[in-house]
Amino acid sequence: MSARPPLTKELTVGLLIVSDTAAADHATDRAIDTLTAVIAEANAAIHGNTYEWLIEERRIIPDDKDKIQEKIKDWCDTKGLSLVVTTGGTGFAKRDVTPEAVSELLDKTASGLVHGMLAASLKITPFAIMSRPVAGVRGETVIITLPGSPKGAKENLESIIKLLPHACIQAAGGDSRVLHSGGIKKLEKEAGVIPLEGHDHHSHLYESGGLASDDAIGMSSGCGHHHHAPTPRTQQSGEAGGELRSNDLTGNVAQRHRSSPYPMISVKEAHKLIAQNIPAVGTSSAPEIIKRSVDAGLVGYILAEEVRARESVPAFRASIVDGYAVVHTDGVGIYPVVGVSHASPGEIKPLEAGQIARITTGAPLPPGATAVVMVEDTRISKTTEDGTEELEIEILASGLTELENVREVGSDMKTGDLLLGKGAEITAVGGEVGLLASVGIREVLVYRKPIVGVLSTGDEIVQHDRVEDLSIGEVRDSNRPTLLAAITARGYEAVDLGIAKDQPGTLEETLKASFSKVDVIITTGGVSMGEKDLLKPTIERTFAGTIHFGRVAMKPGKPTTFATIPFKNKISKPIFSLPGNPASATVTFHLFVLPALRQFSGFIGDDVYLPKALVTTDQDLVLDPRPEYHRAAVRIDRSSGNLVAKSTGGQRSSRIGSLEAANALLCLPGLGEVGDKRTRVPRGDKVEALIIGDLKVLDG
Numbered sequence: 001m002s003a004r005p006p007l008t009k010e011l012t013v014g015l016l017i018v019s020d021t022a023a024a025d026h027a028t029d030r031a032i033d034t035l036t037a038v039i040a041e042a043n044a045a046i047h048g049n050t051y052e053w054l055i056e057e058r059r060i061i062p063d064d065k066d067k068i069q070e071k072i073k074d075w076c077d078t079k080g081l082s083l084v085v086t087t088g089g090t091g092f093a094k095r096d097v098t099p100e101a102v103s104e105l106l107d108k109t110a111s112g113l114v115h116g117m118l119a120a121s122l123k124i125t126p127f128a129i130m131s132r133p134v135a136g137v138r139g140e141t142v143i144i145t146l147p148g149s150p151k152g153a154k155e156n157l158e159s160i161i162k163l164l165p166h167a168c169i170q171a172a173g174g175d176s177r178v179l180h181s182g183g184i185k186k187l188e189k190e191a192g193v194i195p196l197e198g199h200d201h202h203s204h205l206y207e208s209g210g211l212a213s214d215d216a217i218g219m220s221s222g223c224g225h226h227h228h229a230p231t232p233r234t235q236q237s238g239e240a241g242g243e244l245r246s247n248d249l250t251g252n253v254a255q256r257h258r259s260s261p262y263p264m265i266s267v268k269e270a271h272k273l274i275a276q277n278i279p280a281v282g283t284s285s286a287p288e289i290i291k292r293s294v295d296a297g298l299v300g301y302i303l304a305e306e307v308r309a310r311e312s313v314p315a316f317r318a319s320i321v322d323g324y325a326v327v328h329t330d331g332v333g334i335y336p337v338v339g340v341s342h343a344s345p346g347e348i349k350p351l352e353a354g355q356i357a358r359i360t361t362g363a364p365l366p367p368g369a370t371a372v373v374m375v376e377d378t379r380i381s382k383t384t385e386d387g388t389e390e391l392e393i394e395i396l397a398s399g400l401t402e403l404e405n406v407r408e409v410g411s412d413m414k415t416g417d418l419l420l421g422k423g424a425e426i427t428a429v430g431g432e433v434g435l436l437a438s439v440g441i442r443e444v445l446v447y448r449k450p451i452v453g454v455l456s457t458g459d460e461i462v463q464h465d466r467v468e469d470l471s472i473g474e475v476r477d478s479n480r481p482t483l484l485a486a487i488t489a490r491g492y493e494a495v496d497l498g499i500a501k502d503q504p505g506t507l508e509e510t511l512k513a514s515f516s517k518v519d520v521i522i523t524t525g526g527v528s529m530g531e532k533d534l535l536k537p538t539i540e541r542t543f544a545g546t547i548h549f550g551r552v553a554m555k556p557g558k559p560t561t562f563a564t565i566p567f568k569n570k571i572s573k574p575i576f577s578l579p580g581n582p583a584s585a586t587v588t589f590h591l592f593v594l595p596a597l598r599q600f601s602g603f604i605g606d607d608v609y610l611p612k613a614l615v616t617t618d619q620d621l622v623l624d625p626r627p628e629y630h631r632a633a634v635r636i637d638r639s640s641g642n643l644v645a646k647s648t649g650g651q652r653s654s655r656i657g658s659l660e661a662a663n664a665l666l667c668l669p670g671l672g673e674v675g676d677k678r679t680r681v682p683r684g685d686k687v688e689a690l691i692i693g694d695l696k697v698l699d700g
């Protein structure tokens with residue numbers, strides 16, 4: 001096998017916003033943000049590939065033909081960008097001149113791209129017919145013109161962005177023999193697009209591209225369909241044992257890996273590697289055992305000892321009804337009331353045969369009494385003159401047995417009885433706390449719960465509650481509040497480690513300072529393929545940590561990384577580096593981190609994982625090549641008792657909204673995994689769901 005050379009470097013992009021309004025007031029522009037997000041999303045979807053979009057130019061200019069041409073010439077002829085994207089000026093208004101300005105500059109037109117964009121837009125609105133896009137090549141640069149509305153521009157760009165690398169690489173002089181070796185199927189796979197069924201692969205090499213496929217439509221409507229990520233084109237390198245796989249940060253960017261050197265492992269293998277590297281009960285690296293007092297704070301702990309009753313319950317002979325304590329052999333008749341026993345501590349007058357005493361539920365039996373007659377089986381016979389006190393009572397019940405209506409000492413629990421076994425979970429229901437409390441257990445040995453540190457990374461990330469508006473490129477930190485909330489709500493102590501910039505020193509210092517404070521570290525961001533993605537190099541090269549895995553075959557969450565970093569005398573700190581995309585971070589937290597925290601706190605076997613259940617889907621679910629964790633709300637259908645799943649909508653990994661009101665992750669198999677030729681799970685079928693939140697009842 002001859003290894004093919006990497007196909008290209010970064011694909012540079014220029015965004016040219018053509019708009020009189022936005023040019024007059026830059027603050028009104030939304031196109032730059034929108035398109036930047038589309039491109040970032042495309043990059044996020046191509047982790048591990050041999051190309052990456054890099055936005056080099058962003059400009060806002062008025063609807064002026066000369067200005068448009070001047071800028072485009074500069075970007076194509078002088079700067080040699082791979083792709084120029086314009087927005088605006090494609091309508092029928094007098095000032096709309098972008099297509100005219102661009103057409104004059106093109107060496108080659110690309111009617112296929114125009115057709116693709118229009119086809120995608122027409123699926124959304126018939127008004128797309130009012131757009132006049134042009135596309136083509138100037139020199140080595142591909143140029144496309146998008147409509148001015150951010151929504152339209154987004155939909156158009158999304159519909160073709162997966163195909164554009166191919167066009168840009170060719171325009172830049174890529175060897176088309178190399179590019180096309182392997183045929184169109186391979187190209188489609190690499191671009192992450194799936195053609196229409198029955199599509200002729202051989203006769204329409206260039207027209208195909210899957211533009212009219214379900215996939216492209218799914219992308220442009222952004223409503224829960226699939227984004228097939230491209231797969232790397234070249235062989236992976238550097239899996240030689242002992243070598244560090246991460247990028248050497250002292251080298252320059254041109255030397256970094258262009259495909260992930262970490263093998264892609266399955267979720268199951270990832271779970272196994274985590275389980276092997278987190279303290280576990282019954283192993284040499286068992287979780288620490290601590291003493292905890294029996295109170296509300298005990299919930300969520302696992303007992304590290306067997307607990308036996310210190311006392312008997314009840315500790316005295318107690319009545320289980322309101323009535324009269326008697327000597328059971330006395331029988332029917334009228335008896336004097338010689339005393340009263342309430343459920344309160346204190347001396348109680350003994351009873352002799354022929355006497356009775358009034359008694360309430362839970363109160364101790366007077367010495368000498370052997371049974372209790374219910375108040376319903378008695379009649380008042382004589383009271384004091386003022387009528388306030390009972391003097392004599394007629395007992396109507398006959399044939400009383402010894403200890404009738406009495407809880408004997410230790411009848412619930414005897415001193416020394418097993419109360420809770422080792423490994424018992426103290427639940428939020430309260431039953432276990434109650435049991436321990438009932439026999440006076442004040443402290444128990446439990447496994448210590450881990451303290452979890454949460455760190456966000458990224459130069460673009462700002463505090464979520466910062467008052468000022470965002471400037472271009474800034475992103476509010478949603479991962480840290482999300483994870484801190486989830487960790488705390490699950491009963492673990494969370495430590496906020498803040499935001500680390502994408503600079504080796506900052507990340508290193510923050511991590512170092514956290515080792516002594518926390519047991520487990522969660523970071524988000526910086527595990528992709530960008531040169532600013534520092535997590536893996538820092539773990540391996542600065543802290544001599546071991547990366548147990550750096551890529552998992554799943555969606556979302558492919559770049560999820562798990563490592564351990566050696567710390568003082570053999571303790572090692574587990575570190576979960578989750579992808580930055582909010583949905584990915586949250587899904588991988590529930591799938592990987594939470595089980596690790598549970599194992600650390602003493603759960604064993606399958607109990608470390610969140611529960612799974614079969615649920616019925618209420619819509620068709622399209623399968624992705626990778627196993628997918630599809631966010632859904634699972635409800636209990638009250639009449640049938642079935643669990644019904646409703647997708648939360650758009651599933652792209654950057655969409656944190658896909659987790660709002662979600663309480664389950666539908667575990668969809670990867671395309672290749674299912675034995676049959678299914679490409680979707682039809683509505684009404686059952687799928688496995690990981691239950692991550694409380695179940696609710698179906699409305700209506």
Ligand code: AMP
Binds near residue numbers: 457458524
């Ligand atoms: P990264 O994994 O660093 O390449 O980040 C992937 C995407 O997730 C980028 O669009 C980031 O801006 C975004 N992202 C990273 N960290 C956060 C965060 N803490 N909150 C919200 N978005 C984030």
Ligand code: MG
Binds near residue numbers: 525
């Ligand atoms: Mg980042």
